[in-house]
Structures are given as C-alpha cells and as structure tokens.
Amino acid sequence: MSLLADNISLHLAGFDLLRNISLQVEAGKVTAIVGPNGAGKSSLLKVLTGEMVPTQGQVYLNNRLLQHWSLLDKAQLLAVLPQHTMLNFPFTADEVVGLGRIPHNTGLSKDREIITEALDLVDASYLQKRLYTQMSGGEKQRVQLARVLTQIWQASHLGDQFLVLDEPTSAFDLSHQKLTLDIVRQLADKAVGVVMVVHDLNLAARCADNLVVFDGGVIAAQGSPEAVLTEALIDKVFGVKSIIAQHPVTKRPLVIT
Amino acid sequence: MRHFSAPSLIWSLAILLPVAALVSITVGTVDISVSDALSALTGNSVNTQTQTILFDIRLPRILLAIAVGAVLASTGAVMQGLFRNPLADPSLIGVSSGASVGASLMIVTAGGFIQSGALLGLSLVAVGAFVGGFAATLLVYRLATSGIGTSVTTMLLAGIAIGALSGALNSLLSYFSDNDMLRQISLWQMGNLSGASWTKVTIMGAVALLLIGLFPRESKALNALLLGESEARHLGIDVQRVKRRLIVLTALGVGVSVASAGLVGFVGLIMPHIVRLAIGPDHRWLVPASALAGATLLVIADSLARIVVIPAELPTGILTALLGAPFFVALLLQQRKDM
Numbered sequence: 001m002s003l004l005a006d007n008i009s010l011h012l013a014g015f016d017l018l019r020n021i022s023l024q025v026e027a028g029k030v031t032a033i034v035g036p037n038g039a040g041k042s043s044l045l046k047v048l049t050g051e052m053v054p055t056q057g058q059v060y061l062n063n064r065l066l067q068h069w070s071l072l073d074k075a076q077l078l079a080v081l082p083q084h085t086m087l088n089f090p091f092t093a094d095e096v097v098g099l100g101r102i103p104h105n106t107g108l109s110k111d112r113e114i115i116t117e118a119l120d121l122v123d124a125s126y127l128q129k130r131l132y133t134q135m136s137g138g139e140k141q142r143v144q145l146a147r148v149l150t151q152i153w154q155a156s157h158l159g160d161q162f163l164v165l166d167e168p169t170s171a172f173d174l175s176h177q178k179l180t181l182d183i184v185r186q187l188a189d190k191a192v193g194v195v196m197v198v199h200d201l202n203l204a205a206r207c208a209d210n211l212v213v214f215d216g217g218v219i220a221a222q223g224s225p226e227a228v229l230t231e232a233l234i235d236k237v238f239g240v241k242s243i244i245a246q247h248p249v250t251k252r253p254l255v256i257t
Numbered sequence: 258m259r260h261f262s263a264p265s266l267i268w269s270l271a272i273l274l275p276v277a278a279l280v281s282i283t284v285g286t287v288d289i290s291v292s293d294a295l296s297a298l299t300g301n302s303v304n305t306q307t308q309t310i311l312f313d314i315r316l317p318r319i320l321l322a323i324a325v326g327a328v329l330a331s332t333g334a335v336m337q338g339l340f341r342n343p344l345a346d347p348s349l350i351g352v353s354s355g356a357s358v359g360a361s362l363m364i365v366t367a368g369g370f371i372q373s374g375a376l377l378g379l380s381l382v383a384v385g386a387f388v389g390g391f392a393a394t395l396l397v398y399r400l401a402t403s404g405i406g407t408s409v410t411t412m413l414l415a416g417i418a419i420g421a422l423s424g425a426l427n428s429l430l431s432y433f434s435d436n437d438m439l440r441q442i443s444l445w446q447m448g449n450l451s452g453a454s455w456t457k458v459t460i461m462g463a464v465a466l467l468l469i470g471l472f473p474r475e476s477k478a479l480n481a482l483l484l485g486e487s488e489a490r491h492l493g494i495d496v497q498r499v500k501r502r503l504i505v506l507t508a509l510g511v512g513v514s515v516a517s518a519g520l521v522g523f524v525g526l527i528m529p530h531i532v533r534l535a536i537g538p539d540h541r542w543l544v545p546a547s548a549l550a551g552a553t554l555l556v557i558a559d560s561l562a563r564i565v566v567i568p569a570e571l572p573t574g575i576l577t578a579l580l581g582a583p584f585f586v587a588l589l590l591q592q593r594k595d596m
C-alpha cells in the first residue's frame with residue numbers, strides 16, 4: 001500500500017508550483033525530498049496531505065482517493081508535522097503530545113501510557129510538565145514530533161500508516177538529528193511510510209530509501225541515494241560544485257562541497 | 258507551572274457560587290436576614306414585603322446574573338480558542354456593537370412608546386439589541402467566508418470594521434437624541450441587571466443551559482485548533498463546521514445576554530484569561546470553569562452595585578470592571594515574578 005501522487009500539477013495565482021509530479025511513498029520505506037528553496041517541496045506535501053487540491057491529477061491513500069476518506073479515518077492513517085506550529089497557549093508538553101490522540105478512542109490510561117512513551121522516545125521526558133510557551137525551539141520541535149508519533153503509535157485496521165515531516169530536523173542539534181533519523185528508521189521497520197523534506201543532502205542520503213530531487217516544480221531525479229546523487233545533478237539543481245565520496249562506515253554517498 | 262488543578266478550581270467555584278448567591282439575596286436597599294431568605298426559599302411563609310422583594314426582584318436578578326455571567330465568560334473562552342488569541346472577546350465578532358446600535362435605535366425612534374411597548378414580555382430595547390447583535394455577527398461572518406472557508410483573520414478585521422461603523426451610527430443616533438434618550442443610551446451601554454424579570458430569566462437561562470450543554474462537545478476540537486487550522490484538520494477535525502457552530506452559539510448567547518443586561522464588559526475578556534492562568538488552556542476544563550467564574554463574578558459585582566451607593570444603585574458593568582481589573586493586574590504581576 002502507498003501514498004501515491006498521480007500526475008499532479010498545481011497552479012496558484014498564475015504560477016506553476018508543481019508540474020506533472022508522480023511520486024509513490026511506499027509503506028515501510030523512507031522517502032526524502034530535497035531541492036532548492038521554492039522548488040515546490042512544501043507544496044507537494046500540502047497536496048499529499050489533502051491540504052491543497054491539485055489543479056490536475058489525483059492523490060491516493062492506500063489505493064483509495066484521498067478525498068474519499070473521512071477526516072477521522074484519514075487522521076488515523078496520516079500524521080503530519082509542519083515546519084512551524086503557531087501554538088502560543090500555555091499547554092504542558094504532555095498536553096500537546098496528547099492532542100495527537102484526538103482521532104483515537106483508546107481511553108485515558110492507554111493514552112497516558114502512549115504519551116509518556118512518545119516523550120521518552122524523543123528525549124523529552126524531562127519536559128513533561130513544563131509549559132510549551134517557555135521551551136526552546138528545539139524542545140518545541142521535539143514535543144511536536146512526539147505529538148505526531150502518538151497519532152500513528154498503534155497500527156490501524158484501516159490500512160498502512162504514513163508520516164509526513166516538513167524539515168523535522170531544522171531546529172535540532174547533532175544528537176537530536178541522529179535521534180530523529182533513528183526514529184524514522186524504526187517507524188519504517190514497523191511498516192510506516194515516511195516522507196520528509198530535508199535540506200541536508202548527507203542527512204537525506206543517510207536515511208532515504210527513495211531520494212527525490214525537486215527543481216522548479218518538477219522532479220529532477222528520484223531513486224536510491226547512490227543512483228541520484230551525482231556531481232552533475234548537484235551542480236545543475238543547486239548550482240554548487242561538489243565531490244561525491246562514500247561514507248567510510250555507512251557506505252552511503254557523502255556530498256562534500 | 259500551574260497554580261491550581263482544574264478539578265479543585267471547579268469544585269471551589271461550585272461551592273463559592275451558591276454562597277455568593279445566598280449572600281447576594283440578603284443585601285440591598287432592604288436587608289433580609291439569611292434565615293428569612295432561606296425559609297422563604299424553602300417554601301415557608303414570611304411577610305409579604307420580604308416575599309415580594311425576594312421573588313419579584315432579587316431572585317430573578319441573581320439568576321439573571323448567573324446566566325449572563327456564565328454565558329459571557331464561556332463564550333469568551335470559546336472565542337479566544339477559536340481566534341487563537343488570548344485577548345479575543347465575544348464582542349470581536351461584532352455582536353456587542355451591533356446590539357448597541359439596535360438598542361440605541363429603539364431608544365431614539367420608539368421614544369415615549371418605550372415604556373409601554375413590549376414584545377413577549379421583553380422591552381423593545383432588548384429586542385432591538387438582540388436583532389442588531391445577531392445581524393452584525395451574520396454580516397461579519399459573511400464577509401469573512403469565501404469558497405475556501407472562513408478566515409479567522411478576515412473575521413477579526415471585519416469585526417473591527419463593523420465595530421467602527423456601529424460606533425459611528427451610535428454617535429449619530431446620540432447626536433439626534435434629547436437629554437433623556439442620551440441618558441438611557443449611556444446607561445444601557447454600562448450594562449445593568451436591574452431590569453431583571455422572570456421572562457428574561459427564562460430565556461437567558463434556556464440559552465445558558467443550551468450553551469453549557471453543547472460546548473463540551475467542541476472542547477477537543479478547540480484544543481486541536483490552538484495548534485492551527487491545518488493541524489486541526491490533520492487531527493480529523495471538521496474545522497469549518499466547528500467554526501460555524503461556535504460562532505452561531507456565541508452570537509446567540511451574547512446576543513441574548515446583551516439584550517437582557519446591556520453591555521456588561523470585562524467578564525467575557527478577562528474571566529477566561531484568569532482561569533487559563535490558573536489551570537491552563539485545556540478547553541475541557543477551561544470552558545466550564547470560566548462559566549462558573551463568570552457567574553460568580555457577576556453575582557458579586559451585582560451585589561456590590563446594589564449596596565455601595567444606597568439608596569441608589571450603580572450599573573453592574575461599572576462594578577465588574579472595577580472588581581476584575583485590579584485582580585487581573587495582580588495576576589499578571591504574579592506571573593511576571595514566576596518567570
């Protein structure tokens with residue numbers, strides 16, 4: 001099963017934001033999207049999650065048109081972490097994380113258990129009773145990550161689940177960047193399909209099963225990081241000269257600029 | 258850090274409100290002892306004057322204060338959540354300014370007819386206020402709603418625009434009114450519970466119960482909305498439907514409140530804010546706790562309004578602000594110290 005964009009185009013206010021995009025986010029795989037600013041990465045995420053309706057083309061969630069899912073069923077299958085969240089009310093961390101359980105009916109004690117585990121997973125247990133409004137950027141981002149994790153914590157009888165992350169590591173230090181990649185890998189191992197926009201090519205190369213390079217509203221290349229990341233492509237898309245080496249330990253491509 | 262747990266605050270208020278109401282019933286131009294009041298309320302006979310004061314004047318007035326206070330504060334909590342702005346107020350959606358125009362229009366045009374003119378036992382001013390408030394809200398909502406949904410930001414701006422227009426119409430009406438009308442208009446705008454009647458209590462009470470019954474169903478959606486509209490949609494919330502419901506309920510609640518008690522300011526803005534400082538923004542607790550706190554504040558304010566300038570009375574709206582504002586400032590200072 002998959003989250004599938006079939007020949008998507010998006011025109012908005014006279015601009016072609018996306019042109020003929022076809023992309024399959026497979027369950028159990030990590031799909032990373034990279035590309036210059038304004039290439040259409042976030043627009044594609046908005047189309048994939050149903051927030052924007054494409055001008056042309058369709059999105060399918062587990063072989064069923066996205067707009068045919070009820071809001072509640074969709075919420076049990078598809079969790080979305082935006083780049084920024086405008087929460088400015090003094091919830092405690094566990095209350096924010098608990099919002100991820102809204103689509104579910106598992107009862108208070110089960111929810112509490114999941115919330116505690118999720119906070120622990122993102123290394124935010126110490127934040128549990130702290131006020132969200134008084135946290136640092138990285139702490140807020142980890143709490144939000146825990147929130148979307150609780151939304152797809154347990155497998156659903158409705159089908160495969162998907163996690164959409166828009167620059168999840170932008171506010172993170174090195175250790176929490178690594179932690180995020182580990183979490184993403186664990187989820188993929190549990191058959192969750194993950195799609196994430198990232199800016200760091202090496203981060204993308206390290207975690208992606210499928211690497212998608214966006215440029216000017218079209219897909220410039222997609223496939224395994226080894227196949228996609230070439231010096232010519234990086235020069236063409238980002239306008240930056242680079243050397244592609246191999247990571248001595250992970251054997252993944254390493255972009256040196 | 259939180260200062261109170263939500264259940265303990267709700268229990269304290271649930272005890273405080275009846276105590277305040279009981280004390281309130283005994284005070285005023287004529288003092289009635291607590292034992293007399295209790296025996297009359299439990300059905301025993303007391304002298305006719307006490308009987309009249311209790312059942313025709315004080316009891317409806319206190320019940321009206323409870324219902325109006327609960328409605329203003331709970332709709333305030335709901336609007337602050339919906340607009341994701343802790344300084345929002347039910348009047349933001351245009352209901353108070355529209356009601357003001359409706360009331361002034363009635364006072365100026367109906368003139369001498371005002372004393373006798375009545376509809377279903379309500380004064381024409383009340384009917385005018387309700388119609389004006391509801392019409393203004395409808396207009397604000399229409400202005401902010403397009404094919405893709407209702408924009409909260411546009412609604413805020415539309416509310417300000419309609420508020421300014423209403424202010425101008427109000428000034429125009431005041432300009433063309435005589436001294437007596439002018440006094441009536443400005444007294445109405447201060448907010449006053451002295452016009453309480455059993456008809457008003459029945460209507461207001463029914464609306465209050467409706468709101469208190471329906472708001473809990475939206476509290477999870479309101480919590481999700483604090484994250485943002487698209488985040489709430491990703492959590493399975495039908496945002497457009499929730500917005501429409503809450504705006505209609507608020508317009509109804511505030512419209513009827515303003516019609517029965519005039520513009521009682523402060524309760525809708527500050528009470529939810531104070532309650533949020535104490536127990537946090539979870540709407541499952543915030544909305545009922547705000548309702549109780551608003552009811553309690555209005556009962557206390559109205560009791561004071563009756564006794565500070567005996568034998569005359571002050572408009573209740575003056576007291577709510579005089580009581581609440583310093584308390585709020587104290588809380589803000591406390592919070593600043595904690596940080």
